Amino acid sequence: MLSSFHFHHARLIEILYCVERLEQLLNDPEILSKHVRAEARPNASEGVGASEAPRGTLFHHYKIDDNGLVR
Numbered sequence: 001m002l003s004s005f006h007f008h009h010a011r012l013i014e015i016l017y018c019v020e021r022l023e024q025l026l027n028d029p030e031i032l033s034k035h036v037r038a039e040a041r042p043n044a045s046e047g048v049g050a051s052e053a054p055r056g057t058l059f060h061h062y063k064i065d066d067n068g069l070v071r
Helices: 002-027
Strands: 046-053 056-063
Touching: none
Parallel strands: none
Antiparallel strands: 046 056
16 A cells, blocks of 8 residues: 555656756756757758568658758
8 A cells, every 4th residue: 555655756756856957957058058959951852761560661751842841
């Protein structure tokens, strides 16, 4: 009976730590430094990929327009 209480108590402690750590990271002035933030830009207008799956090989073929939208 007490084991479930201790399990939930441990999870609450972990959540509290995560929220406190998140606050520290968001208040860090270096978070907006150019060394942290990257801007994504298209480097190719077309891409093809293949991956193995239990039901067979899956092929993906993507094209993007001039605005970077997948079509």
